[in-house]
Amino acid sequence: MISVSAFLSAIRDKIGEVSSVAVSPDGNFLVVGSYEYPRSYVKIWDLKTGKLIHRLLGHKKPVNVVVISRDGQIFASGSHKIKVWNLHKGDAYGGLCQRISTLWHTSAVHAIAINSNNTVLVSGSADTKIRLWNPQTGDLLNIFHGHEGEVKSLVLSPDGQTLISGSADQTLKIWHLTTGKLLQTLTGHTDEVTSLVLSPDGQTLISGSADQTLKIWRLSTGEVLQTITRHSGTADSVVLSSDGNFLISISADQTIKIRHIEL
Template identity: 35%
Template sequence: MGKFADKLAAQPLYFQNAYLSSAVKSQVKSGKFAEYYKLLTDFDYLEAKIKRPEFGVQALITDYDLIDESKVATHSDDNSHEVETLKRIQGTLRLCAHILAEDQTQLAGQLLGRLLSFPQPEIQALLAQAKQWQDNPWLRPLTPSLTPPGGRLLRTLTGHNHWVNALALTPDGKRVISASSDRTLKVWDLADGKEVFTLTGDSSSVTAVALTPDGKRVISASDDSTIIVWDLADGKEVFTLTGHSNSVNAVALTPDGKRVISASDDSTIIVWDLADGKEVFTLTGHSNSVNAVALTPDGKRVISASDDSTIIVWDLADGKEVFTLTGHSNSVNAVALTPDGKRVISASDDSTIIVWDLADGKEVFTLTGHSNSVNAVALTPDGKRVISASDDSTIIVWDLADGKEVFTLTGHSNSVNAVALTPDGKRVISASDDSTIIVWDLADGKEVFTLTGHNHWVNALALTPDGKRVISASYGTLKVWDLADGKVITNFTADNSVYCCAVAPDGMTITAGDSSGQIHFLQLEAGL
């Protein structure tokens, strides 16, 4: 805390309350505008007032309502600059009043997220104070990514004006690429949160992004039927890959980074050469949209999943179909490969998961147990177990040695949207439409923690590289949780639904995309 807060805290409680109640009014009445101005641009005063239950954020906002009265008291118009500054701070407090009423620890983050773009020295001094706040862990906005006071549009990180569909981090963790429904991609510098390039060329929503292993090129897929290859050194388009006749849903790169595979609603998969941008093969065999593609670890085969209920295994040496895996009776939503590349697991709207042998294309097991669509599958790092998430509100853990159900994890009351595994493979985290995240122990299938705090569905999860923290994205909020005790470390409230999130290799820098097109760059501050 600052000198003001220390001095105030040293006084008896009755004095503190009396001071916070009367300080501003007395200065206004006495015409001491300078003192009034100094107090209402002091972060410690703002914090002290909102933290007291007998005052709170609304009482603080009311302090600023005395601005015009103060001008009259001083009989001067020379303080117009100061008045404008106070109005901006008051406007910021109004924008986040509902947040601060529930969580006073977000004061510093809300001020920074909304006022960073204003150059006035007094505002920057206030924010410098806010940056030093260390009473609790918190997420410090690195850029002005929240709605500013006055209703004006931001100029930083607001090139997107529609949903952000996907995020990708370069291998060195220095840049993040965002893909949006506004037809653009943006490359951002994680050191300062500034936009490096805006990649424009798509004529419809950008649906997916992928990076070459060396981090030098980014590949974007679009609803306009094209794939574009971009150079990250200068942000220029290298190739536009044209050949599909409908939306491109997914892209994947071979391990050597020399070829890209695209899957489309036109029922085809196309293999492209990244050296010259030419089509190598068009893989035809599906009779409906292709939803997902996966590559074997050796890069020799590609597996595609389709709405036609089939999975096809293709040979990338000649582009020929190796096997068509038939067994599902509805759309195949996802595919995953065991680490050794010998088996593929498919998840379907028919409520089943099927394990296939890639040596002969035969079905090894059909995993039945869900009663609704299977949305996602994940494999433990040792490849011995598969975890499936379903619209039936359950997660099932299966043993890949015998295809038997090990545990059914019941605890959610609505669809399970995503699952994530800790790097050691000992715990699984699930996110649901029931607004909760559950952490499960894979040794006994028991619930370790139910993480409650969101008030809407949880859209996405991201784990820090050390597996000690999980970040959850929901309707308007981002939460950081400690997986040691299941407690919330900190919250960040955005102005719109947060749909995706990612964590940089440092485990402290978090990026999140929301439904308005904003990209939030956040630094986890440890606190005391």
């Protein structure tokens, strides 16, 4: 049984249409990406006080994704380019979030993943390519080719050696991050793969799709262990609790579903 506490507070600000949110590992900061015209902001709130503490400029197109590193030191925001920021180090004006680098793309960025020691940032974009970057210098390290549709989702294994990508071509692809070798292509969805999450031990993969299903895969074999068909709209996002016992899915059918699972 899940215990749900009372409603705590609401953020009241002209946020615009919210596209992505991320919470720092220590629970102190909320980062929000939004669609605002004529420019898009990344906004940061102090969750303890509820105060807006920073409004970051730099994006002129909608911010599709924001991701915070596992150690909470850096975060990235993606539109048609990626901005990498230091969450704790201030800029010349005394504020938070010094900009570290800009990673240039020619099409919309849909997905970002950062490895555990912040030496590699992976981006997936509408041009079907997966790019590997040094987030500190902005140098492009590699480009993975293989998808035939927009890259919609990315997840890295806990050891940082394996990358899984989901695409509008309805496939999931498993890559060796260092060599760029395509290890396996997983098929089974009948529409674009919109979201991915790995179990804490890195052995089980869960995918959400516009075909309204979630699939649970054994990563080592590519076998589908279970298909969940409880949504009536695109499964936009899937999240696992830190202990791997609860699966949360958010859908275009305007529902959030919470399931107890045994992996």
